[in-house]
Amino acid sequence: MVNSKVLEVRNLLLHYSTVRGVVKAVDGINFEVSKGETLAIVGESGSGKSSTALAIMRILPRNVAAYGGEVWFKDLDIMKIDEEEFRRKVRVEGISMVFQGAMNSLNPVIRIEDQVAEPLIVNMKFKRDEAVSEAHEALKLVGLDPAIGRRYAHELSGGMKQRVLIAMSLVAKPSIIILDEPTSALDVITQANIMNLLKRLKEELGFTYLFITHDLGLASELADRVAVMYAGKIVEIGSCEDVYIHTKHPYTKMLLDSVPTLREDKHPAFIPGAPPDLVKPPTGCSFHPRCPFIVRGKCDVETPPMLYAGEGHNASCWLLEKESG
């Protein structure tokens, strides 16, 4: 059990400075991912879910105002190591990432197999033919004919390009793959194809994913555990069943209610108002201006901590404090 945690994030913080002031994109979040497990981070745009991934991978824009916290990868706090060690231990064979919309950033003049093989040659000192045969294995894993390796990006469809990206992310056999909206540019049938692939890789080969998405439906298809983000903070985290069925945070509940469902008949609702301005977030709980259960003098003053909502299930809402007495 000791080493089953692949990733443990403690108090992660990433603030950007802009002309309008400091944007608290990621504001002290905690979570962990065990081996073979998938954690989905769900949130609307601007909630800080993509910034969380960038903070873990140390891919930072120039306007960083604050960056801190601990990120334990296996037994190493990767926030404390220097750039070269980070590159070797994390980027090369530790954590890989499939970026949002990246299928359009494949190099148009390099054959697919060479692009997939590149990290092995550059970083891991593979000989070219060894690397290419590894690349072919990776292409097979994602359900592509290795012959596709001889093609160029423009000869592939959107779904095939997305498979190539997944092949690139797993060719170096990383311990965890961060998927940042891996299907957001795809049509629904192609999306279902890619989700089937991700599920198969998880089930058959025990892949560990950190799955970032805005789509509650997609998250529930793949995730063992779900973290819901709002305004730079995790407001609820727990198993898929806990978060979707035994929901504790009003934001999670209202977000679930706002999803029009195809199979079930329920009239979708909406959350009045808009997500807060992260330069001047509301005092106290950042959801309080939109929350129907607001306790005046409490929610608008004090920020709720993560409170116990069940075994492995936490939510940051003052309502839970009342419940537990």
Place this chain on the structure above:
Amino acid sequence: MLVAGEGEWMNTSENIVELDDVRVYFPVRRFLSVAGYVRAVDGVSVVINRGETLALVGESGSGKTTLGKSTIGLVKPTSGKVLFDGVNIAELDEKQLKKLRRKAGVIFQDPYSSINPGFTVYRAVEEPLVINRIGDSKERRERVFRALSDVKLNPPEFFASKYPHMLSGGQRQRVAIARAIISNPEFIVADEPVTMLDASIRVEILLLLREIQQKHGLTILYITHDMATAKYFSDRLAVMYAGNIVEVGPTKLVLKDPKHPYTQALIEAVPEPDPRNRLGLRKVVPGEPPNPANPPSGCKFHPRCPQFIKGKCDLQQPNSLKLADGREVSCFLYDRGP
């Protein structure tokens, strides 16, 4: 018939829009010659009844946006007839077409690019009236404020002086709606109006659109890739694949008991926030939509269809077949032949 005067048309037709075998082909040019045609819309016949919301659902590249544009004369069909209010659009000159377009409004997908960033909300909403020389400045002012309060940008005086960058995505889309309804249209083409918005506010905008529809008796063509919103915000549903409508009918019927294999595949692929589905593999049809410049012969879905009949589906294009429940399907599974 055309009758002059502001917004005064004879409502002669029960169907506000009627498409009859409409094709829209775009030439693919290679150097100086035409190498082929992209068949964006490839033989569509459909009617839009007055007062209804027709959802046009399809994947990207299926031709739904082009079809939407053709209903109000924004693209010219290569062949076929488009009747708007009983009038054949192709027979109108530019001036008459302009007049006709007053009876239609358009809402686009991206509220960040569809509103001129240098215009105040007031000017953006007023613009269609100015262009069409409707009313004097006092009357226009009243109408702008009324439209702004119709879309719940209250108080209108407050929002009128704002610039788009000062508004949230949801508020911008409200401005786009106000602009679309300002000239009292009868028909609105809403092309993916909530796709760019966050989940928590999508439903709010769609409810608003429905409220405005009921208040003004509007007809809406709701173009979307999202079956789930179409379920709650449309009366009839048309499913488009590679330039053809493969199935059309009352929304509830189509979703509950889809007939066309493509509709079935589309519905099966939609994820739902329900942990019971976790890790269950979805039955997914293989492949991806065809290249519209070089579509397959026969039924365009046949290379991906799980119920493909060899020697039939790959040779002949299925005709649209009327079913007893008010549905039309283009599929040989239901065409028992003469």
